[in-house]
Amino acid sequence: MSAVGTHSKGAGGRREASVLLAAGNTRLVSIFGSIDDDGERWVHYIVDVDSHEYRLFSEQVKGSIASVTAAAPGAAWYERELHDLFGIEVEGHPSLQPLVFHESWPADIHPRRKGQVGGDYRFLKVQGEGVCEVPVGPVHAGIIEPGHFRFSVVGDTVLHLELRHFYTHKGIEAHFEGVPVMSGMMLAESVSGDNCFAHAVAYCQALENAFGVSVPPRGRALRLIGLELERMLAHIADVGALCGDVAFTVPATYTARLKEALLQASARVTGTRWWRGVARPGGVTRELAKEDARALGSAVAAVAHDFAELAQMILETPSVLNRFESTGVLSSNVARALGVVGPVARASGLKADVRRDHPYGRYRTLTLDVPHYSSGDVLARARIRMDETAMSARLIADAVETLPAGAIAAAGPWDGSAEGFSAVESPRGELLYFARVRDGRIRRCHIKSPSFQNWPALPLAMPGNIIADFPLINKSFNLSYSGCDR
Amino acid sequence: MIFDVAARSLTSKSVLIPVESLLGDCSGSRMPAVDPGHLSFDSARQAIESCPTSALRMVAEGERRQFIMDYGECIGCGYCLGVGDGLMRPAGKVLHCGVARAALIRRWDVATGEELLADDLVKEGAAEEIRRLFGRALNIRQVDAGSCNGCEAEIGALTSPYYDLERFGIHFVASPKHADMLLVTGPVTHNMAEALRNTYEATPSPRLVVAVGACGCSGGIFSGSYAVRGGIDAVIPVDAYIPGCPPTPAMLLTGILRVLGAEMRER
Known part of the structure; x- marks a missing residue:
C-alpha cells in the first residue's frame, strides 16, 4: 500500500504525539477532530517520524486538550480549527481566536455546535511613530481567490503581516459525510480546482489503503502521468505569474501559451482539460491508447523544451534577478518549525517530498533526485519550479515509454466499512486524506492541505520587505485559498 | 536575456483561435447532451439514477412526463454517459452559455422526445x-x-x-x-x-x-x-x-x- 503508517488509539495518544514532536526528529502533519457513533469527540494527530514513517495517534477528548503548539508551532492553526469546528477547548494555546468563522457568520449555523460561533477578531496592533495599517482583500485586484491581508508598515517597509482567510470555507469535510465513496470523488476534485487530480488521487489512495485494494501497474502509471502533468501546469503558470509580477510580460504570456498547449493536449486524449473524472478508487477511468500516449508524450516534451529555454532566459535577465534575489526570505529554521511542505520547503533547504519520503503508486519503483535550494527567497522558489517542471517531463516521458499492459483499475469492496489515510505530493506539497467509511458511505473525511500548512509561513517571509513586493512574494508561495479554507 | 525573450516571441507562430471555432465549443468540458431519439421512460430513469447531482430529473405534468437536463447543476462527471441506452452522449456544442437561468434547464416530452423550448434568454x-x-x-x-x-x-x-x-x-x-x-x-x-x-x-x-x-x-x-x-x-x-x-x-x-x-x- 501507499504511504501507510501505524495507528495508535488510546488515552495517551496526544501525549505520545507531543513527546515525539518535542524530540525534534518528528514533523507535525495534521491535527483533526472526529465524532464517533456514541457522539464522543476524538482528536487525531498525524506525525511524520524521521521523514519516512507516518504515525496516527487518536485520543478521546475529555473536557479539554493541552496545546502542542509550543512543541510544534505549525499546530497553531490546526488547534484553532479544532476549536472552531468541534468546540474543543485547547489549553495553553497562544491565541485561540476564531479562524474559520467570521463576524458576519449567521447565528445557529454550524455542523456540530449550537449558538453563535465566530465572534470578534482582533488584529495585532503594531504601535509606534509612523506605523500605518494597510488592509487588502478579501476581493483582490487580479483573477484570484479571496483572502484578507493586514499589513503594518512604516513607509514602504512591512513590519508585520497578518492573514485572515477562510472566506472560501465551504464546509467540505462535513459535506463529505454520508456521501457514497464514489460520489466523494467529485467533492475531492473541487477542493482546490487547479490541483484537482492530486486531490482525487489522494482521496482514492486513502480508500485503497482502508480497503486493502492494490491499483494495477497500468493504473499507477496513468496516475503518475496525470499527477506530473498537473505539476507542470502549476509550476509553468507560477513562473509566468512571477514574471508578470515584475512587469516582464512577454514570458508571462509565453507561459500562458505553454500551459494552454498542455491543457489542450489533455483534452484531446482524455476528454478533460484538468483530468477531472479520471481517477477513481482502484485506479483510473480512462484508457490511454498507444497513439494517444505518444501524442501526449510529444506535447509534453515540446512544452518542456520550450519552457527550459525560456527559464534559462529568465534566469539570465538581470532585472528579474534584481527583483527575485533575497526577496521574501523564509529561513530554513522557520520553515522547519512550521512544518512547511512542498516547493516552499525545498526552496528553504528542506528536502521534503512525499514522492521520495513516503512513496506511493508508481513512485515506489523510482529513485527521485529531488531538487532543493537553501536561500529561501523568491529566486529559490522560482528555480525549484523550473527544475521540477523538467523532472516532471522526464517522469512522464518514462511512464509513456514503459506504460505497462493490463487493467487500469481494480475492483474494490467499497460498500464495506474501513478507515485509512494516504498522502501525495501535490504541486503545492504534501496533501493527505483521511477517510473513515461506514457501509460504503463517508463517515468522516479530513483533508490536510499543503496550503493550510504553508500559509502561516508567508507572514514570516515579509518583514523588512517593501509592500510593493508582496504580490511577488505571495505568488512565489502560490498557496491555494480554497484548499486551505475547504 | 531580455532580447532573446523578445526575439523568441516575435518569431513564434500565432496560436489565436478564430472566434467561429470557439463559439459554442465545449470540448474538454465533459458536458453531456441529450439524444432525444433514445428518450424513453426507462432510459430517462436510468440516466437520472446515475446522476449524483439533481441535474437530470423527471417531472409529471398531468398525464405527461418531462425529462429535464439542468446544465446549471451538471458537473460533467460523465456517469450518465454509459447508461440509458444511448440517451446521453458527450456534447460537441453547448450553445446555452450566457443565458437566463431558466434557459439552462432543457426539457423534453418523454412520450414524443420533443424538446419543450424555453423562450426567456438574457434580460x-x-x-x-x-x-x-x-x-x-x-x-x-x-x-x-x-x-x-x-x-x-x-x-x-x-x-x-x-x-x-x-x-x-x-x-x-x-x-x-x-x-x-x-x-x-x-x-x-x-x-x-x-x-x-x-x-x-x-x-x-x-x-x-x-x-x-x-x-x-x-x-x-x-x-x-x-x-x-x-x-x-x-x-x-x-x-x-x-x-x-x-x-x-x-x-x-x-x-x-x-x-x-x-x-x-x-x-
Missing part, C-alpha cells in the same frame, strides 16, 4: 444599455465568491494568446468601480456573502452580473453545505449564467459575447 435591459453606451468595449471585474479556483484557472486562460479576449475590446479590470460586468464564481459562502454584496454595490450602473460554473449557477455540489448560501443569485441579482465544471475558455467566451449580443451581430 435585455442592462446589456442593451451597455451596448448603446460602450459599443462592444466591456470591462469585467472577476469575483470569486467561494469557488474551488477551477473556474478562475479557466477565466485566467481567456487572456492567453489562444483566446485573447482583448481582441473583442474586453478587458479585466482591478476594481468593481471600473467594471461594466461582474463575472462571479461560486458557491457563495457565508464568509463571502457580505464582500460580494459590497462589490456589487460598488459597481456603477448599468451593470451586468454573470454567474459562472455549476456552483455559481446553482450552488453545484456544495448545495446544502452549512457553509454555503447557494448560487450567486442567492445573494445578488444575476443577468446571465455560464454552466460547466469548470466552463472551458471557449464556453466562457461564448457566454460573455452572447450577453453582449456580439455573437448575434456577427452572424
